[in-house]
Amino acid sequence: WGRQLPPYFLLLQCDSKENFLFHRRSDVLMMTPWFAPIVWEGTYNSEILNEQFRRRNVTVGLTVFAIKKYTVFLNKFLETAETYFMVGHRVNYYIFTDRPEEVPKVPLKEGRNVVVLQVQNYPRWQEISMRRMELINSFSQQRFINEVSYLVCVDVDMRFNDQVGVEILSNLFGTLHPHFYAAERQSFTYERRPASQAYVPRDEGDFYYAGGFFGGTVMEVYKLTKKCHEAMMVDKAKGIEAIWQDESYLNKYFVYYKPTKILSPEYLWDDDLGRPEILKKIRFLALPKNHAAIRNK
Ligand code: UDP
Ligand code: MN
DSSP: OOOOOOHHOOOOOOOOTTTTGGGOSSSSSOOOTTBBBBBBBTSOOOOHHHHHHHTTTTTEEEEEEEEEGGGGHHHHHHHHHHHHBTTTTTEEEEEEESSSGGGOOOOTTEEEEEEEEEOOOOOOOHHOOOOOHHHHHHHIIIIIHOOOOEEEEOSSSEEOOOOOOGGGGGSSEEEBBBTTTTSSSGGOOOOOOTTTTTBBOOOOSOBBBBBEEEEEEHHHEEEEHHHHHHHHHHHTHHHHOOOOTHHHHHHHHHHSSSOSSEEOOGGSOGGGGGOTTOOOOOOEOOOOOOOOHHHOO
C-alpha cells in the first residue's frame, strides 16, 4: 500500500518547506481561474506522480517533424530526450520526415522506440509548420490511438536540458510562450483580422501559448488538430494565412477549449531572453538557427 504518512492535519500544521504538501510558489501564478495547474519547478512532487503513471503503465508519444534540412536537429533532439524526457516511462518517438535515410540511429533505453513516418514536404516553411496539424490528426486516428495514451507535440529545433516528465501530462495542455508569459493581453500576437478563422478579439484570450509544445490524450489532440486544420483550410480557400501560422490557430483553440494544464516557459525557453530568476529549471531550449540557410531549401 505504499508509504506510511502522518495524518494530514499534522502536515498542515507543519511549516517545513521540505514537506510534500507545501509544494507551492508565491512568485508565479500556479493555477488558472478555471482551475488548471500551471507547472513550475517546485509546485509538484515527481516521486508521487511517477508512481501514479508507472502504475498505469502509460506510454507517451512524442511527435516531431524533421522535414528537409531540419533532419540536422534530430541527433541532439533524440540524444537529449533519452536523458531527460519521461525517464522511467514508456516512450514512442514519432518522427515525421521526407528523408527517412537521414534519421540518425540513437541508442535507446528499454521501453523506448523510434517510429519513422515518411511524409511529403512542401515548398514553404510556413506550410510545413502548419501541415503538422493535419498529419498529427490523421496519424492519431490511424495509429497513435492504438499505441499511446498521451501525445506530446513539439518543435525539433530544440534540445532537452532538464527533466520533462509526467508532470506535464493531462487531458489537454499548452505551454506559455517565453516571450509573453509576463505580458498583458493587449500585447499578445493573436491573429487580429476578423476575416481569419484564427481571429481573437482584443477582449478575449487568457495566455499566449507557444506553437512548439502542446499535447494531451490522443483523443484531445485529435480534436485540437482537426479543428485547427479545418480552420486553416477555410482560411486558405480565402487566401488568408494567420500571422503566426499554426501557433495562431492553436491560440484560437485554447481560448474556447481551455487547457486542463499549462506548462511554464521552463518547458520552452529561448536563451535570447536571458535567464530570469523565476526560472528554476530550463528544460527544453531553442537552438539558434540560421533561418535563411535552413528554411525553404
Ligand atoms: N519544420 C521542418 N522543416 C522545415 C520547416 C519547419 O521540419 O523546413 C518543422 C520543424 O519541426 C520545426 C517546426 O516545423 O521545428 C516549426 O518551424 P520553426 O522551428 O522553423 O519555427 P520557429 O520555432 O522558428 O517559429
Ligand atoms: Mn522552432
